[in-house]
Amino acid sequence: MRLVALLILVAPGVLAVYGIKLIRDSLFGELQPLFLHLFLQGVAGVVFVIGGLFFIGGFILHRDRKRNKTKGRFENR
Numbered sequence: 001m002r003l004v005a006l007l008i009l010v011a012p013g014v015l016a017v018y019g020i021k022l023i024r025d026s027l028f029g030e031l032q033p034l035f036l037h038l039f040l041q042g043v044a045g046v047v048f049v050i051g052g053l054f055f056i057g058g059f060i061l062h063r064d065r066k067r068n069k070t071k072g073r074f075e076n077r
Helices: 002-027 038-066
Strands: none
Touching: 002 038
């Protein structure tokens, strides 16, 4: 079960790391062949980073709610 959870978390983590690389490349002016403009590359990088972090944070929050470790701070309404 832990291996499945690790595999679920690795994909968004890799996506977030790739997003950081895209942001860095767009700041230094290196265009990747997949994108047409530096602006689109930078926006895609920001989306990848935010999406990956939200997925990992949501996964951890869901796990903590299931194990009653949130102490009532994040109740479902």
